[in-house]
Amino acid sequence: MAGGAARHPAGAARTGRPRQGRVAGTAGDCLRLRHRHPPAHPHSPLSVAAAPARQAACRPAPGRAHTRRNRSPPANAVLEHQIRSAPLLTDRQKAAVLARLSHLPDGAVTCHGDLHPDNILLTPDGPVILDWLTAHCGDPLADVARTVLMLRTGSLPGELPRPLQSLLQIVRRRFCRLYLHEYLRLADGTVEQVTAWELPVAAARLAEHVPEAEKQQLLLRVRTLLRRGAAD
Known part of the structure; x- marks a missing residue:
């Protein structure tokens, strides 16, 4: 993270554990979350899970996780480029995914683009969202779908003992x-709307540098969703 912020061990995104520590640097390094009704315990899972939704509920202010004042790249254009670049998809599969994407809203909200536990810092004042390099303009529910997808399919470090991996999988689920429950409770949207973004988000993630095991999970999910769509 730029600005000389405190460093933390890697792998929190894969294990599903938010980072803890002090906040250092400028407002450009991290965007502090503001709550209308701060939770009693700032390190509770609900306070972390609800961070973007609480931002959407606040009045416009610098540091919101979702704001309509932005000059970010359009999310759907970014997704389209990634889908076309996905090496494991056939041309027919890409066309089917892009057709599904064309029916989803463009959105006009600045979204984080890579929200997962490793990009959340727990502080005495509450959670702070870090790393806005992939921010874009789009539908915030697509952002939620990506977070859910990473929590479900993200690979755990191979060196972890199997019992610990099993435990972490339970924690992540x-x-x-x-x-998901807390976000939808605080912000507009439904589970069905989030699910509608799963196919293009999973297909686009195949173009990213993710572990091979995770890519295979993503590919299986894409194929399953395509078959389900064809049957509807």
């Missing part, structure tokens, strides 16, 4: 449910 629980965290994912809490995140």
Whole structure:
């Protein structure tokens, strides 16, 4: 992170554990979250899961996770480029995914683009969202779909003992449910609207540098969603 912020061990995104520590640097390094009704315990899973939704509920101010004043690149154009670049998809699969994407809203909100536990810093004043290099303009529910997808399919470090991996998988599933439930409780949207973004988001992620095991999970999910769509 730029600005000389405190460093933390890598792998929190894969294990599903938010980072803890002090905040250092300028407002450009991290965007502090503001709550209308701060939770009693700033390190609770709900306070972390609800961070972007609480931002959407606040009045416009610098540091919001979602704001309509932006000059960010359009999210759907970014997704389209990634889908076309996905090496594991056939041309027919890409066309089917792009057709599905064309029916989804463009949105006009600045979204984080890579929100996962490794990009959340827990501080005494509450959670802080870090790393806005992939911010874009789009539908915030697409951002939510990406977070859910990473929590469900993200690879765990291979060196972890199997019992610990099993435990972390349980924790991540629980965290994912809490995140989605709390976001939708505080912001506009439904589970069905988030699910509609799963196919293009999963297909686009195949163009990213992710572990091979995770790519295979993503590819399987894309194929499943395409078959389901064809059957509808």
